[in-house]
Amino acid sequence: MPRILFIASHRPGRAPGQRFRFEQYFDHLERHGIQCELSHLVTAEDDAVLYRKGHYFRKAGFVRRSHAIRRSDVDRMNEFDIIFIFREALMTRSTRYEEAFRRSGARIVFDFDDAIWLTNVSDANRRWAWLKGAGKTPHLIAMADLVMAGNDYLANYARQWNGRVEVVPTTIDTDEYQAVPRNEDGPVRIGWSGSLTTIQHFQYAIPALRTLKARMGDRIAIDVVGDGDFREPSLDIVGKPWRKESELDDLRAMDIGIMPLPDDEWAKGKCGLKGLQYMALGIPTVMSPVGVNSEIIQDGSNGFLARGEDEWVERLTRLVEDAELRRRLGAEAMRTVEERYSVNAWKDRYLELFTELIENKR
Numbered sequence: 001m002p003r004i005l006f007i008a009s010h011r012p013g014r015a016p017g018q019r020f021r022f023e024q025y026f027d028h029l030e031r032h033g034i035q036c037e038l039s040h041l042v043t044a045e046d047d048a049v050l051y052r053k054g055h056y057f058r059k060a061g062f063v064r065r066s067h068a069i070r071r072s073d074v075d076r077m078n079e080f081d082i083i084f085i086f087r088e089a090l091m092t093r094s095t096r097y098e099e100a101f102r103r104s105g106a107r108i109v110f111d112f113d114d115a116i117w118l119t120n121v122s123d124a125n126r127r128w129a130w131l132k133g134a135g136k137t138p139h140l141i142a143m144a145d146l147v148m149a150g151n152d153y154l155a156n157y158a159r160q161w162n163g164r165v166e167v168v169p170t171t172i173d174t175d176e177y178q179a180v181p182r183n184e185d186g187p188v189r190i191g192w193s194g195s196l197t198t199i200q201h202f203q204y205a206i207p208a209l210r211t212l213k214a215r216m217g218d219r220i221a222i223d224v225v226g227d228g229d230f231r232e233p234s235l236d237i238v239g240k241p242w243r244k245e246s247e248l249d250d251l252r253a254m255d256i257g258i259m260p261l262p263d264d265e266w267a268k269g270k271c272g273l274k275g276l277q278y279m280a281l282g283i284p285t286v287m288s289p290v291g292v293n294s295e296i297i298q299d300g301s302n303g304f305l306a307r308g309e310d311e312w313v314e315r316l317t318r319l320v321e322d323a324e325l326r327r328r329l330g331a332e333a334m335r336t337v338e339e340r341y342s343v344n345a346w347k348d349r350y351l352e353l354f355t356e357l358i359e360n361k362r
Helices: 016-021 023-031 044-050 056-075 096-102 123-131 134-143 152-158 199-219 244-252 273-280 309-321 323-340 343-361
Strands: 003-007 035-039 082-086 107-112 146-149 165-167 188-193 220-225 256-259 285-287
Touching: 016 023, 016 082, 016 273, 023 035, 023 343, 035 056, 044 056, 056 096, 082 096, 082 343, 096 107, 096 134, 107 134, 107 343, 146 152, 146 343, 152 165, 188 199, 188 244, 188 273, 188 309, 199 220, 199 309, 220 244, 256 273, 256 309, 273 285, 273 323, 285 309, 309 323, 323 343
Parallel strands: 003 035, 003 082, 082 107, 107 146, 146 165, 188 220, 188 256, 256 285
Antiparallel strands: none
């Protein structure tokens, strides 16, 4: 049976990039005779310290264990037909393990969903940014037999160093992401979902949300999911932590989903995941027109694009005041995801790409 070793940082079900780019395809690949194994570094215990200040001894212990895991992967690398590297083998400047994998009999796939050639670290680890290896990205791309990039912006970057680049969008499992009837009682809930590392993007929406709250008062409520420590008293926001078991319920509680972004190089590499999650559940979505967002959203048809504070206030006001508009945009959003950004739409392409690599290896 052909075997693929997936090299990534986080355990199964934990990290959005992994979940929505390759983990959700494991069952389909295995039904077609390809065995999938994920080798990860970060445990649940590590999560408690890696994205918080201090804990230097435990972070050093994590680095030592990470090297041990990757050495073990190198020892058995010839047991696999494909080694699939998501972003990097080790969260440092080192490329030693990718270079070792390249010397194996396996074909190498390199997959990325962010502008990882730019340095981007959490606030808690900013003093250690020099350890990150953003500059190694071209080398990793050049070593791959196949590069899978989350959008055209990333793919165009990768094509500078590799001629075998496929645009493969981040996708949603629409068999799992099912819409439920909306609750029309109570305030209209405007929601943002993200993580500890992306909560900074929510800040771009705060001025517009303050204006909206001043106009509408208790007619609206604002939810933040992904950072349990986040507080914004002016908007009555108490952030909720992300939990896999409550993720869908937290999203379904939203009547409107928002994805504000700065217009910078890092944001241009984003793959629109937050917006796609809202849209798959029939939640009308407002996004900043940055990067792939302008491809996902046809303004006024399956959602809204908003550039500045005035546009954010205008779009959100229309949605809050018009339940029928919310239903119509939500329905078109679901159609968009099913047709263009779903596992069902892309699972056979994944299978084709991996089968081709396996056959060429043989």
